[in-house]
Amino acid sequence: MSKILITGACGQLGSELTSELRRIHGNDQVIASDISEPNDRLGEGPFEQLDVLDESKIKEIVDKYEIKIIYHLAALLSANAEKNIYLGWKLNVNGLLNVLEVAKDKSLEKIFWPSSIAVFGPDAKKKGTPQNSACNPTTVYGISKMAGEQWCAYYHRKFGVDVRSLRYPGLIGYKAMPGGGTTDYAVDIYHKAIKGEPFECFLEKDTKLPMMYMQDAVKATIMLMNAPAEKISVRTSYNIGAISFSPEEIAESIKQKLPDFEIQYNPDHRQDIASTWPDSIDDSAARTDWKWKPGFDLDNMTADILKHLPEFWDLDVPDTINVDKI
Numbered sequence: 001m002s003k004i005l006i007t008g009a010c011g012q013l014g015s016e017l018t019s020e021l022r023r024i025h026g027n028d029q030v031i032a033s034d035i036s037e038p039n040d041r042l043g044e045g046p047f048e049q050l051d052v053l054d055e056s057k058i059k060e061i062v063d064k065y066e067i068k069i070i071y072h073l074a075a076l077l078s079a080n081a082e083k084n085i086y087l088g089w090k091l092n093v094n095g096l097l098n099v100l101e102v103a104k105d106k107s108l109e110k111i112f113w114p115s116s117i118a119v120f121g122p123d124a125k126k127k128g129t130p131q132n133s134a135c136n137p138t139t140v141y142g143i144s145k146m147a148g149e150q151w152c153a154y155y156h157r158k159f160g161v162d163v164r165s166l167r168y169p170g171l172i173g174y175k176a177m178p179g180g181g182t183t184d185y186a187v188d189i190y191h192k193a194i195k196g197e198p199f200e201c202f203l204e205k206d207t208k209l210p211m212m213y214m215q216d217a218v219k220a221t222i223m224l225m226n227a228p229a230e231k232i233s234v235r236t237s238y239n240i241g242a243i244s245f246s247p248e249e250i251a252e253s254i255k256q257k258l259p260d261f262e263i264q265y266n267p268d269h270r271q272d273i274a275s276t277w278p279d280s281i282d283d284s285a286a287r288t289d290w291k292w293k294p295g296f297d298l299d300n301m302t303a304d305i306l307k308h309l310p311e312f313w314d315l316d317v318p319d320t321i322n323v324d325k326i
């Protein structure tokens, strides 16, 4: 078994990917790392405090544990990168370059690095955005992911680094709070709904965006990493789709379970980012190459989240809401 290092493991995706990889491969095979202190959602297993901007420390950890595979997740997300332009670029691009350099120098087996639908800009086709649609992002985050994709393709072409990537849509899970992205509303909304509180949405009611339940994101990541190298035809980053909905549609899905739920709309600066992104994604390359198929639609996801959220976070649910009947 090849040992795995995960960077940014304490984040929204990292917490869930770490525990799933530990369940599959065993706790000691998966080394979690982050610039922050570890959280208990990572489960049992080794943890290293690691700043991905420190290339020598990455090398040190790779040597210490004889790491062969890296899932490089550490990044600054879209809304936060707009507030801190230079850090957005430095962390998202230099962090990746450090990992790619280590992969090249130490002949690592495989690297996973997430891109995003943010690589598409206002001139990309809005509905069913194709794999090779124009990528002219207008956000710091999108620019950094676009550059990252090209660096991945370069290190693969030039040095044979087996780096694989997905353009995740907005990720929605109940086990971790989101990290400052433009789709964070679709996580926060469930927390308010189950507590019987009204929700104020920072996007317009009809802003449709591509989204994905965390279980599907983890599944897609592991499927891509398990695929034979000859099946990987995209070395920038694969379009990957699951569901697509607007704030109004997620609110309707919640109301089917919690009829008293109320939502108001108060768009802020994040609306400007969302307006440049696609409505939905054409992921036929992923479906053809490594048989990608999502498991959750909007209503399945809503039911699953509302059912598990109160127990997971030990939330106070009002007497009017019967979680057992969701």
Ligand code: NAD
Pocket: 007, 008, 009, 010, 011, 012, 013, 014, 033, 034, 035, 036, 050, 051, 052, 053, 072, 073, 074, 075, 076, 077, 091, 114, 115, 116, 117, 167, 168, 169, 170, 171, 172, 177, 178, 179, 180, 181, 183
């Ligand atoms: P997150 O913000 O929740 O987590 C990022 C983690 O990186 C945090 O735990 C943070 O402490 C850590 N970090 C920050 N600076 C670091 C540094 N210098 N060194 C090491 N660790 C550092 O993000 P996430 O939602 O888990 O996203 C993970 C990856 O997936 C990112 O690359 C992100 O761009 C991508 N992605 C996420 C989404 C989404 O909706 N969450 C969508 C598309 C792509």
